[in-house]
Amino acid sequence: MSLAPADELHVAGRRIRCRVSGxxxxxxxxxxxxRTMDDxxxxxxxxxxxxxxxxxxxxGHGGSTPxxxxHTLPALATAAVEVLDAAGVTRPAHLVGNSLGGAVAMRLAADQxxxxxxxVLVNSAGFGREVTFALRLLALRPLARLLLRPHPGIARRSERAIFHDPAYVSEARVAAALAVAREPHAARVMLELxxxxxxxxxxxxQWRRELVAAVAALGLPTLxxxxxxxxxxxxxxxxxxGRYFPQAQTHLFPDTGHMPQIERAAEFEALVRQFWSRSGGARPA
Incomplete structure (x- = not known):
């Protein structure tokens, strides 16, 4: 199975799989x-x-050229800005990031x-030392190559770790994760990050403390x-x-795993729209 159909931009000589609409x-x-934008x-x-x-x-993820x-946090943030430029988006944007994407969003905001x-930071990296044991093992190179090999069992376990409700661990999601892992550069990019x-x-x-301090100083509306x-x-x-960003709005979704934007899609959308409306950032639904 391949990734879902999408658009394509060419940015700084690289192919970027993307969607631009609305x-x-x-x-x-x-x-x-x-992961990929399909999340x-x-x-x-x-x-x-x-x-x-x-x-x-x-x-270096999914269908985008490495x-x-x-591949570092600042490099990914710079690449994201280049995609905005290529898409003709020059106004300040609402940045929404899940996990590593939350840290990329913060880095982008701090740098530019x-x-x-x-x-909007969704189960975002940057707020603590603790992380799943599987990702910590990737710092050990002999184990990393074994864990990053494209294998259906590994792809299924990874999907199960992401969702609280096992119903979301569909065959289509497992197949898509396996397709991502089979990209020739996937393991290298993961190890670099x-x-x-x-x-x-x-x-x-070190990077966490510097980043959250830089973002806190901006005073951006934050959820x-x-x-x-x-x-x-x-x-x-x-x-x-909440301690780092005392003015931020926080929300905890019950019975939900690492991706509330999927497991609680309707509630997530409503919450984000309400946040944007109250912060003067967008029209209400």
Whole structure:
């Protein structure tokens, strides 16, 4: 099975798999490590009713060509801005990021604050050291190659770790995850990112502390949401986020895993729209 059909942009000589649709205030949707923009497919369709929505496979993920330089948080944030430029989005955008995508959104806002209108951070990296044991093992190279090999069993276990409700672990999702893992550059990109962000002990504190301090100083309207059954990044990180960003709105979804935008799609959309409306960022639904 291949990835779902999508558009394509050529940015800095690289192919970027993306979707650009709708009209209105711009929105950028950013997925997590080893994932694709398909994690935001339902939200893209819903928000594009009255927004200009851009989704993309980050460089080296899914159908997007990898970078020539190492894949790091600043490099991914810069690439995301280049995609906005190529899509003709020059106004400040609502940045919505899940997991690694949340950290990319924060990095983008910190580096280029004129491009950010608000932040929606969904089970986002950056708020604590703890991370699933499987990702920590990737910092150990002998194990990493074994764990990153494209194998149906590994793909299924990865999907099961993401969702609280096993009904979301469909054959189509497992097949798509396997297709992503089979990309020739997938393991290299994953190892570069994991190595830059953490060790076998957990997420490195240096980049986290610098990033959250830089974002807190911006005073951007911020919504942080979490699933209470997240097995990738623990729910106590939501408390940390509230401490780092005391003016942020926070929300906890019950009986929900690492991707509330999928498991609680309707509630997630309503919450985001309400946040944008109250913060003066968009028209209400």
């Amino acid at each position: 009209d209105g205030p711009p929105v950028l949707l950013l997925h997590g490590i080893g 935001f497919a339902e939200q893209h369709d819903a928000l594009a009713r009255d927004h200009r929505v851009v989704s993309l496979d980050l460089p 970078l020539d330089a190492p 604050p004129d491009r950010a209108r608000s932040l 994991v190595g830059s962000l953490g060790t076998w002990r957990g997420v490195r504190p 942080v949401v979490w699933g209470d059954r997240d097995r990738i990044l623990p729910v106590r990180h939501l408390t940390n986020a």
